[in-house]
Amino acid sequence: MEIIIVGGGNVALRKCMNFLDFGKSVTVLAPEFDSRFLELGNKVDLINDIFKEEYIDKFDIVVAATDDKEVNEEIACICRKKSKLINVVDSRDLSDFTVSSYVKRGDLLIGISTGGKIPALSAKIRRDLEEIYDESFAEYVDLLGELREKIIKKYEDKTERKEVLKALVKLDIEELKEIEKNI
Numbered sequence: 599m600e601i602i603i604v605g606g607g608n609v610a611l612r613k614c615m616n617f618l619d620f621g622k623s624v625t626v627l628a629p630e631f632d633s634r635f636l637e638l639g640n641k642v643d644l645i646n647d648i649f650k651e652e653y654i655d656k657f658d659i660v661v662a663a664t665d666d667k668e669v670n671e672e673i674a675c676i677c678r679k680k681s682k683l684i685n686v687v688d689s690r691d692l693s694d695f696t697v698s699s700y701v702k703r704g705d706l707l708i709g710i711s712t713g714g715k716i717p718a719l720s721a722k723i724r725r726d727l728e729e730i731y732d733e734s735f736a737e738y739v740d741l742l743g744e745l746r747e748k749i750i751k752k753y754e755d756k757t758e759r760k761e762v763l764k765a766l767v768k769l770d771i772e773e774l775k776e777i778e779k780n781i
């Protein structure tokens with residue numbers, strides 16, 4: 599699935615990072631780019647130009663993230679004619695889908711959406727969750743996953759297994775490390 603983002607500002611960067619986080623290939627089209635795009639190096643293809651209809655022909659998904667509402671509307675109209683999936687960052691009505699906010703910590707993924715109604719609220723909730731589930735939570739999830747595999751092998755009774763797993767998720771990482779030594 600080929601993805602193009604039209605726009606080179608902060609919102610376009612955020613949408614780009616969402617797709618990159620999930621291993622997608624992304625092309626970004628804009629006459630100017632936020633400097634953070636350049637820091638991404640070869641992780642993203644940058645096209646330094648204004649929007650032209652032919653740019654979206656080879657893409658399946660289009661994100662209109664310019665700071666010009668009329669250009670975003672034009673992109674949406676063209677995408678409809680060409681049967682392209684479109685997300686217009688400033689218009690839920692013109693979008694076929696939304697790109698939800700999320701918190702990702704290793705294999706833990708927490709999605710956040712207000713259905714495009716209040717992006718500022720999604721951003722606030724994301725920041726709150728990022729504080730609660732900091733980067734160290736990835737290790738916690740990995741350790742719980744390893745313990746789960748051992749418990750599945752050790753306990754044949756599903757009810758007993760479920761109770762043990764419910765008890766484990768109440769423990770902190772240091773307590774889990776101690777338990778892992780003894781299983």
